[in-house]
Amino acid sequence: MIAQILQALVFPGILFTVILGFIFEWLERKTMARMQGRIGPLVAGPAGVLQPLADFLKLLFKEEIVPAFADKTVFRFAPGLFFLAPLVSMLFVPVTGPKAVASFSMDLLFIIFILAYATFVVAVLSYSSASSFTTVASGRLVLQYVSYEIPLVISIVTAAIFTGTLSIQEIVVAQSSWWNIIWMPFSFVVYVIALLAELEKPPFDIPSAKTEIVAGWLTEFSGRALAFLKLSKELGLVFGASLAVALFLGGPLGPISQTNIPDGVFYTAYFLIKIFAVGLLIFVARTALARLRIADAAVLFWKLLLPLTLAQAFFILMVGA
Amino acid sequence: MSGDAKSKRGLGEVSAGLVQYSVENLVPFGPIHPALKEPEYFKLVIEGERIVDIIPRIGYVHRGLEKAAERRPWVQNIYMFERTCGICSFVHSITYVQAIEGLLLHKLPERAKYIRLIVAELERIHSHLLWVGLMGHWAGFDTLFMWIWKDRELILDVVEAIAGNRVHKSLATIAGVKRDIPESLKPTIIERMKYIAGRVYFYKDIVDTESTLLVRTKGIGKISADRVETLCAVGPIVRAAGIPRDVRRDAPYAAYGDVPMDVVTKSGVDIHNLMQLRLDEIIVSANMITYALNHMPSGEIKVRVPPVIPKGESASHSEAPRGELFYFVKSNGTKTPDRVKIRTPTLANLPSSLEMLKGHTLADVPVVLTGVDPCFGCMDRLSFHDVDSNRKWTWSGEQLRQYGIQYYSKVNPR
Numbered sequence: 001m002i003a004q005i006l007q008a009l010v011f012p013g014i015l016f017t018v019i020l021g022f023i024f025e026w027l028e029r030k031t032m033a034r035m036q037g038r039i040g041p042l043v044a045g046p047a048g049v050l051q052p053l054a055d056f057l058k059l060l061f062k063e064e065i066v067p068a069f070a071d072k073t074v075f076r077f078a079p080g081l082f083f084l085a086p087l088v089s090m091l092f093v094p095v096t097g098p099k100a101v102a103s104f105s106m107d108l109l110f111i112i113f114i115l116a117y118a119t120f121v122v123a124v125l126s127y128s129s130a131s132s133f134t135t136v137a138s139g140r141l142v143l144q145y146v147s148y149e150i151p152l153v154i155s156i157v158t159a160a161i162f163t164g165t166l167s168i169q170e171i172v173v174a175q176s177s178w179w180n181i182i183w184m185p186f187s188f189v190v191y192v193i194a195l196l197a198e199l200e201k202p203p204f205d206i207p208s209a210k211t212e213i214v215a216g217w218l219t220e221f222s223g224r225a226l227a228f229l230k231l232s233k234e235l236g237l238v239f240g241a242s243l244a245v246a247l248f249l250g251g252p253l254g255p256i257s258q259t260n261i262p263d264g265v266f267y268t269a270y271f272l273i274k275i276f277a278v279g280l281l282i283f284v285a286r287t288a289l290a291r292l293r294i295a296d297a298a299v300l301f302w303k304l305l306l307p308l309t310l311a312q313a314f315f316i317l318m319v320g321a
Numbered sequence: 322m323s324g325d326a327k328s329k330r331g332l333g334e335v336s337a338g339l340v341q342y343s344v345e346n347l348v349p350f351g352p353i354h355p356a357l358k359e360p361e362y363f364k365l366v367i368e369g370e371r372i373v374d375i376i377p378r379i380g381y382v383h384r385g386l387e388k389a390a391e392r393r394p395w396v397q398n399i400y401m402f403e404r405t406c407g408i409c410s411f412v413h414s415i416t417y418v419q420a421i422e423g424l425l426l427h428k429l430p431e432r433a434k435y436i437r438l439i440v441a442e443l444e445r446i447h448s449h450l451l452w453v454g455l456m457g458h459w460a461g462f463d464t465l466f467m468w469i470w471k472d473r474e475l476i477l478d479v480v481e482a483i484a485g486n487r488v489h490k491s492l493a494t495i496a497g498v499k500r501d502i503p504e505s506l507k508p509t510i511i512e513r514m515k516y517i518a519g520r521v522y523f524y525k526d527i528v529d530t531e532s533t534l535l536v537r538t539k540g541i542g543k544i545s546a547d548r549v550e551t552l553c554a555v556g557p558i559v560r561a562a563g564i565p566r567d568v569r570r571d572a573p574y575a576a577y578g579d580v581p582m583d584v585v586t587k588s589g590v591d592i593h594n595l596m597q598l599r600l601d602e603i604i605v606s607a608n609m610i611t612y613a614l615n616h617m618p619s620g621e622i623k624v625r626v627p628p629v630i631p632k633g634e635s636a637s638h639s640e641a642p643r644g645e646l647f648y649f650v651k652s653n654g655t656k657t658p659d660r661v662k663i664r665t666p667t668l669a670n671l672p673s674s675l676e677m678l679k680g681h682t683l684a685d686v687p688v689v690l691t692g693v694d695p696c697f698g699c700m701d702r703l704s705f706h707d708v709d710s711n712r713k714w715t716w717s718g719e720q721l722r723q724y725g726i727q728y729y730s731k732v733n734p735r
Contacts, residue, residue: 032463032464035464036463036464036467036468037467037468037471038467132347132348132349133348136348136370136683139369139370140370202461202462202463203461203533205461206684209461209684210355210461212356212683212684212686212687213683214354214355287463287464288464289462289531289533290457290460290461290462290465290531290533290534290536290537291460291461291462291533291537291684292533292536292537293536293537293682293684293685294370294682294684295370295682296536
């Protein structure tokens with residue numbers, strides 16, 4: 001019992017996810033900076049690795065302002081609800097071995113539900129702050145959501161169809177010899193593109209477009225709420241990358257050497273290498289691309305990516321089953 | 322959110338000419354906004370994401386420069402007018418001294434003419450690079466921004482080596498320039514120009530091929546050549562519309578008559594063409610600088626002039642990076658000017674940029690509004706009235722002053 005609680009709270013649960021979130025933010029800032037001919041975080045910790053943590057702590061101590069016209073209850077509590085989404089979802093992704101911290105027979109459906117839940121929490125908290133910028137942002141957010149959701153879900157479900165199960169653990173185990181990406185490369189590509197949209201990274205940073213609507217739905221938040229919202233976005237990235245690894249890249253599985261080092265060390269190392277690879281893919285994409293307009297994003301998802309995922313799913317249905 | 326809530330926060334009902342818009346459809350853009358580097362306020366009337374109308378409200382950085390000039394000696398004013406703009410500072414100072422030189426009989430030394438040309442063209446390069454980089458930033462393409470601004474530093478280093486300052490060069494003076502370009506600097510500058518031209522070809526390639534950037538720029542912010550002429554636009558916009566108009570060629574000042582130059586034109590105004598045009602102009606400028614350095618005559622760089630400027634009126638214009646810059650100077654034969662009037666290119670281009678915006682979406686606002694390379698700090702000296710409302714009247718300076726007194730006694734009663 002105590003071991004399970006520790007697993008949920010410390011490793012590979014909440015604390016591990018949060019630390020990964022900070023490391024991902026550092027990696028993102030550093031990758032972007034190097035690609036753009038800059039240096040990036042440098043001062044806090046070795047090569048600035050503690051900078052995201054320092055920023056987070058700084059924000060915690062800042063004054064929190066609640067706009068006079070905001071819906072105060074939602075404005076206060078919604079950031080917490082948003083923060084929960086990636087933390088809870090991470091518990092269902094196997095990290096240290098083929099078994100996840102929590103699992104049940106149809107947890108993939110639950111994860112898909114949580115993806116939708118996170119977006120709508122954001123839409124609600126965006127409306128709750130009652131400013132012109134956040135209102136436009138929530139409109140864009142929902143429009144973007146209806147564009148990317150169906151390709152995203154179909155690409156996730158393709159993996160489930162292929163392995164014939166709705167449990168993430170079983171999908172991972174089924175990939176012990178061949179990774180799913182070999183059979184469904186397009187699903188993986190569409191998943192990563194939809195993930196960029198889900199995480200609001202360029203070219204899909206439309207709901208938080210800095211030069212158009214200030215900080216989008218984040219505009220009115222400050223202090224603690226802002227700190228946690230920003231962290232939640234990074235956690236979303238960690239979870240998105242982890243899910244990609246679990247569904248398409250064989251999860252934490254890989255060759256194990258027969259020494260007295262526990263298997264979990266190897267599995268965790270494979271898992272970390274794989275999610276950092278997916279993370280790098282996302283960082284390079286976001287650095288190399290300009291922001292689309294909302295209409296162009298919708299056209300991209302509906303006209304190009306949706307047929308692509310459907311074709312891939314059809315192929316898997318014909319061949320795989 | 323209710324209209325009442327909005328009007329409480331100062332948005333209120335607005336009208337543009339005869340049309341009344343309800344507050345529900347208004348999105349404020351500025352005066353403090355990440356896309357604007359200087360404060361300026363635009364009320365965007367939107368339907369969903371589409372922009373129906375746009376109502377500018379200018380004057381947030383009115384600094385009273387023209388009035389201040391009347392209390393300062395002629396020479397001090399050079400340095401003040403240089404601070405009209407933080408980007409195209411040198412062209413302001415040379416246009417002002419050119420207007421004064423029109424009242425003097427002294428002849429400008431040949432070498433000074435070339436130095437003015439070289440520094441003005443360096444300034445154009447850095448200004449255009451700055452704008453293209455910012456355009457990347459506005460379109461959500463920060464990588465282009467970072468790369469271009471890194472290259473821009475090279476130009477600023479050259480400017481610093483020549484003038485001693487990066488931004489406000491303080492180089493121009495009446496009938497001459499204050500510093501010479503040393504012979505030892507020549508190879509460095511020429512080498513840098515070659516490097517910059519190479520980089521610009523690379524950026525031209527990016528602007529032409531990067532698909533996400535093309536979606537944001539191609540066909541965005543269109544305006545016909547006719548409307549451009551009607552709305553009296555100047556500079557890159559006119560040239561992008563296909564009209565070869567450039568003060569440097571049409572009415573040469575400094576050494577522009579002696580240095581060969583091409584006037585770059587494009588087939589029609591849109592943001593993509595404006596970016597290409599400015600990048601092309603950088604290459605032209607780089608070639609001009611190289612030519613000018615190789616053909617620069619030796620000799621004096623300035624002539625001594627008396628502190629009192631003879632009585633008279635004079636006007637001068639030049640091609641600033643943003644378009645035609647105009648200075649009017651009136652002297653009554655004393656140590657200070659009687660009146661100085663500045664017309665900056667941004668003011669001339671603002672009506673066209675608003676026209677370019679209509680019908681586009683909210684996402685295009687930063688890209689289009691800044692497409693004319695606005696410099697609101699330069700522009701804010703007089704407010705103007707929308708001609709579409711058919712209300713026309715003239716005011717003397719005294720009437721304007723009375724209006725100001727009345728207005729402020731209402732706004733801020735004692």
